[in-house]
Amino acid sequence: MAKMNMLQAINNALDIAMGEDDTTLCFGEDVGHFGGVFRATNGLQDKYGKLRCFNTPLVEQGIIGFANGLAAQGSRPIAEIQFADYIFPAFDQIVNEAAKFRYRSGNEFDVGKLTIRAPYGGGIAGGLYHSQSPEAYFAHTPGLKVVIPRNPYQAKGLLLASIRDDNPVIFFEPKRLYRASTGEVPIEDYQLPIGKAEVLQAGSDITLLAWGAQMEVLQKAADLAANDGISCEVIDLRSILPWDIETIANSVVKTGRLLVTQEAPLTAGFASEIAATIQQECFLHLESPVERVCGLDTPYPLALEKEYVSDHLKIYEAIKRSINY
Amino acid sequence: MSSELYNDGPVVHKPTFIDGTSIEIPELKILKQDGSTYEGAELPDMDETLALKVYKTLAFHRVLDERMVASQRQGRLSFYMAALGEEAASVGGAAGLKPQDMIMSQYREQGALMFRGFSLENFMNQMFSNEKDLGKGRQMPIHYGSSELNYMTISSPLGTQIPQATGYAYGQKLQGLDEVTLCYFGEGAASEGDFHAGLNMAAVQEAPVIFFCRNNGYAISTPSDEQFRGNGIASRGVGYGIKTLRIDGNDILAVIKATQIARKYALKENAPVLIEAMSYRLGAHSTSDDPSGYRTREEEAKWQANDPILRMKNWLLAQNWWDEEQEKALFEKLREKILAAVKVSEKISKPHIDTLITDVYDVPSIQLKAQLEQVKVHVNKYPEAYPFTAGKF
Numbered sequence: 001m002a003k004m005n006m007l008q009a010i011n012n013a014l015d016i017a018m019g020e021d022d023t024t025l026c027f028g029e030d031v032g033h034f035g036g037v038f039r040a041t042n043g044l045q046d047k048y049g050k051l052r053c054f055n056t057p058l059v060e061q062g063i064i065g066f067a068n069g070l071a072a073q074g075s076r077p078i079a080e081i082q083f084a085d086y087i088f089p090a091f092d093q094i095v096n097e098a099a100k101f102r103y104r105s106g107n108e109f110d111v112g113k114l115t116i117r118a119p120y121g122g123g124i125a126g127g128l129y130h131s132q133s134p135e136a137y138f139a140h141t142p143g144l145k146v147v148i149p150r151n152p153y154q155a156k157g158l159l160l161a162s163i164r165d166d167n168p169v170i171f172f173e174p175k176r177l178y179r180a181s182t183g184e185v186p187i188e189d190y191q192l193p194i195g196k197a198e199v200l201q202a203g204s205d206i207t208l209l210a211w212g213a214q215m216e217v218l219q220k221a222a223d224l225a226a227n228d229g230i231s232c233e234v235i236d237l238r239s240i241l242p243w244d245i246e247t248i249a250n251s252v253v254k255t256g257r258l259l260v261t262q263e264a265p266l267t268a269g270f271a272s273e274i275a276a277t278i279q280q281e282c283f284l285h286l287e288s289p290v291e292r293v294c295g296l297d298t299p300y301p302l303a304l305e306k307e308y309v310s311d312h313l314k315i316y317e318a319i320k321r322s323i324n325y
Numbered sequence: 326m327s328s329e330l331y332n333d334g335p336v337v338h339k340p341t342f343i344d345g346t347s348i349e350i351p352e353l354k355i356l357k358q359d360g361s362t363y364e365g366a367e368l369p370d371m372d373e374t375l376a377l378k379v380y381k382t383l384a385f386h387r388v389l390d391e392r393m394v395a396s397q398r399q400g401r402l403s404f405y406m407a408a409l410g411e412e413a414a415s416v417g418g419a420a421g422l423k424p425q426d427m428i429m430s431q432y433r434e435q436g437a438l439m440f441r442g443f444s445l446e447n448f449m450n451q452m453f454s455n456e457k458d459l460g461k462g463r464q465m466p467i468h469y470g471s472s473e474l475n476y477m478t479i480s481s482p483l484g485t486q487i488p489q490a491t492g493y494a495y496g497q498k499l500q501g502l503d504e505v506t507l508c509y510f511g512e513g514a515a516s517e518g519d520f521h522a523g524l525n526m527a528a529v530q531e532a533p534v535i536f537f538c539r540n541n542g543y544a545i546s547t548p549s550d551e552q553f554r555g556n557g558i559a560s561r562g563v564g565y566g567i568k569t570l571r572i573d574g575n576d577i578l579a580v581i582k583a584t585q586i587a588r589k590y591a592l593k594e595n596a597p598v599l600i601e602a603m604s605y606r607l608g609a610h611s612t613s614d615d616p617s618g619y620r621t622r623e624e625e626a627k628w629q630a631n632d633p634i635l636r637m638k639n640w641l642l643a644q645n646w647w648d649e650e651q652e653k654a655l656f657e658k659l660r661e662k663i664l665a666a667v668k669v670s671e672k673i674s675k676p677h678i679d680t681l682i683t684d685v686y687d688v689p690s691i692q693l694k695a696q697l698e699q700v701k702v703h704v705n706k707y708p709e710a711y712p713f714t715a716g717k718f
Contacts, residue, residue: 023500051499057529062488062522066530069492069506072477073427075499077492089518096482097489103684105470105478106461112687142685166687195690242690 004185007178009152010040010117013159014078016189018048021076024163026053028063028080028117037082038119038178064090064116068097071111071168078163084120084172085132098168099143112166117159120148121213121263122309123176127302133212133264133295138170139241139273145169146240147194150215152183157192158238165194174213197244199251203233206257206322209248209274211237214261214310221315230323240270248274249281256287257322261310266294288325291318345556348563352571352603355578358631360639362578369421369582373646379420379440379577380641381655383634386412386436388659389445390608393452393466396667397612402452404466408433410607413577413633414539416440418507421584427493427506429477429486432467433539433606434509441474445662449670461684462676484514487523487536491597494527494534498595505591507535507584512601513544515558527597528566535587536567536599539574541606546619562599574602575633578640605631675713678704 004012018024026041032055035042045053056063060081067079081087087094094116102110122131138146145167149155155173162169200215201222210218215236222232233251237243252258258278260271275290293310301308355366362368371379390407397405408415415436419428428437435448447459451469454462460470460478470478477493480486490508497504514520515538527534538558542549555561562569568590572579580602587598605628609616616625641647678701682693689697701718708715 023496025499054530057522057525059518059522059525061518062491062526065485065488065519065522066492066495066526069429069489069494070496071492072489073493073496075496092482093485093488093519097480097485100480102687104460104464104468104480105472105684106459106463107684108459108470108472108478110684110687145686242692245692 001184002187003182004152005179005182006149006152006155006173007038007040009156009185010159010173011042011044012185013156013163014041014044015047016160017076017078017163018044018052023074024052024076024078025070026078026080027056029056029058029082031055031080036080038175040117040173041080060086060089061093064093064098067114067116068093068101068111071114072101072109074113076113076163078115078117081116081118083130084118084134085129087118087134091137094138094144094170095141099141103143110166111168114168115163116168116170118170118172119175119178120172121174121176122300122305123213125302125305128299131300133172133262135172135240136264136268136270139270143168144241145194146172147238148172148174148212148240149238150174150212150236151177152185154192154238156185157190158194160189161191161194164191169194172212176213192238195239195242195244197238197247198236199233199247200236201232201234203231203255205231205255206259206319207233207235207248207251207255208315208319209235209237209258209260210262211240212263214263217310217312218261218315220312221319224312224316225319228320230319232319243274245277245281249278252278252282253285256285258286259291259293259315259318259322261293261315263295263310265297266292267297269294288322291322293318345560348556348560350556350559350571352573353579353583354573354576355582356576356636356640358636358639360636360643362640367582369578369585371420371581373644375420376641376644376646379416379581380637380647382416382436382440383412383577383637384655385439385659386416387634388656389448389663392660392663392667394608394612401667401671402466404612405452406433406467406611407608408436410628410632411539411541411574411604412436413580413637414537414574414602414604415509417577417580418509418537418584421581422505422507422588423503425475425502425504426588427475427477427490427497427504428509429490429493429506430479430509431483431486431511431514432479432481433511435467435469437509438469438471438474438476441471441476443469443471443474443476445666446670447471449666450673453670453673454675455670455673456676457673458676461680484510484517484519486510487519488526489523490534490536491523491527491530491532494532495530498531498533503592505533505535505588507537509537509539511544512538512540512549512558513547513552515561516552524561524565524567524597524599531595532597533591533595534597535584535591536597537584538599538601539604540601541604543606543610543620545610545614546616548620557601557603559599559601567597567599569599569601571601571603574604575631575636577633577637674717678714678718
């Protein structure tokens with residue numbers, strides 16, 4: 001065990017992945033000598049050489065197109081998009097190419113070895129182009145997996161699982177958490193399961209669900225509610241696609257209530273998909289409507305970030321709304 | 326690591342534009358239409374066996390296109406894309422490579438796959454999207470692919486294969502393989518952002534990839550002067566720092582020669598090469614297109630006189646490697662074989678209903694399995710509405 005922040009845990013996972021397989025590569029804008037703008041790839045070029053860890057030109061569609069080709073060839077590319085806000089030039093290469101590569105060829109070819117890493121989410125005074133949470137766009141694309149960790153331990157285990165998974169995985173890293181805190185992380189190799197939610201706190205009155213940096217906010221709200229005598233079951237979804245319907249449905253059958261919170265805007269966010277599925281699966285067990293606590297349907301603000309975000313107080317109010325329905 | 330990459334020109338003290346006229350782009354021509362070669366021309370490395378294989382592939386291509394366009398007109402096939410008049414670019418490209426080299430195509434390069442030995446049955450099964458299609462009946466006709474033959478499955482979105490080819494070639498280099506990647510695209514697709522991305526990255530990342538542009542004058546109905554204003558696609562190669570060749574795309578010897586040279590260079594120098602093959606799409610863009618709405622018969626006639634297959638035939642005759650009797654027998658046999666294959670493939674069953682959910686992931690998720698079960702229950706309830714699959718699972 002060692003104390004690591006999320007960046008160190010990610011760097012450690014990349015180091016393990018590159019160490020175990022000569023065909024594993026890390027690349028993206030400023031990823032090489034400099035080690036990435038957040039330093040996630042720090043030291044990897046020195047250790048593994050310029051052929052395996054390098055800068056690319058400033059062209060996101062090129063980075064992912066290049067990565068698709070590498071993966072189809074049999075290499076194991078780990079491509080970094082500097083900010084999730086800048087993933088959209090690569091949308092075609094992700095949605096029309098990576099996601100459909102195996103299907104469209106009848107499994108003659110695949111890009112299962114591809115992993116895309118991108119710093120994501122708000123809370124760093126980054127305004128509308130350094131704060132977005134675009135997971136829902138990719139969740140609408142069969143063929144992709146989408147994974148979001150909540151802390152350093154989760155980040156290392158889930159990233160190693162993503163790199164080794166035989167499907168293209170988008171790994172969104174909540175950048176607000178990069179250096180926010182440290183946690184105990186095993187030095188050795190380990191993996192955490194993709195597609196499996198984790199119940200962090202058992203409870204009986206309401207199920208609270210989130211992923212990534214919202215987990216911290218959610219726990220704060222659960223603690224506030226506990227002072228009012230409300231027993232919250234807190235769950236980290238961890239994988240947006242595929243997502244663990246069973247764990248969430250079992251919890252809601254027990255508690256009768258569900259609250260989902262996300263940083264992204266409300267309309268057509270992934271919380272909406274969860275709400276629809278759970279009302280289908282648990283209709284007769286629900287005591288109140290599924291609550292969604294989300295960003296507003298606006299671009300991500302700068303000066304008024306505090307008012308915009310789904311903070312613990314908004315969640316706390318929604319918990320009470322649900323309980324008192 | 327350096328930012329000093331510039332070949333400095335003369336220093337001037339008043340603004341002085343430069344433009345395309347600063348660069349003259351030579352066009353490689355080896356074979357004349359009458360079958361003779363230009364004096365002093367360097368011929369490709371090609372013996373009689375290879376030459377006959379190339380020619381038979383061209384003939385197969387021509388006849389398959391004819392028959393399949395006719396089948397589409399008869400309503401037997403939903404869609405087809407012929408390569409009439411520009412078959413030399415795809416067949417010659419494949420002939421200039423080694424079998425282990427990856428070919429990543431746009432959609433009009435079936436000739437390369439024919440040269441690699443994709444069987445007539447495989448072509449047919451793909452076009453009729455039946456259960457024997459390697460692609461499991463998931464893509465429209467002509468979206469072929471074969472991992473065994475190192476021919477990447479075609480994707481409809483234009484230009485996406487260009488940066489992918491760079492990545493593929495980079496992987497080949499990294500693993501020290503005696504392999505390159507050849508990437509085909511049209512002059513229209515070269516307007517896509519992926520073209521810029523792929524070429525620039527290939528130069529910077531030093532990938533052994535051959536970019537092969539088929540400049541056939543049209544992107545569906547849009548002529549090339551409404552596509553770009555530079556000196557073709559070749560001029561762009563220079564801008565990216567890529568060794569570039571412009572060739573006569575209807576000259577099979579020039580195509581093979583250029584590809585052989587490009588392969589050698591790419592492998593030796595770990596660097597990309599751009600080939601711009603000048604040609605003309607004599608046929609329609611696809612069976613859904615009618616060129617009479619956007620170009621003249623006179624223009625077409627000019628290019629009909631440049632038929633690449635006739636040009637190669639004339640050369641073979643001059644070598645005494647071919648005669649008119651063989652010619653007649655070959656084309657007759659091909660027409661028979663293809664017609665017979667259509668009749669077989671169009672009767673083969675559609676893929677099994679389970680292939681609805683396979684290959685989306687390596688293993689179908691719980692959700693996908695549940696969705697498939699729902700479809701099966703529904704099909705069983707209304708079997709008349711789903712004749713391809715009802716009662717077959």
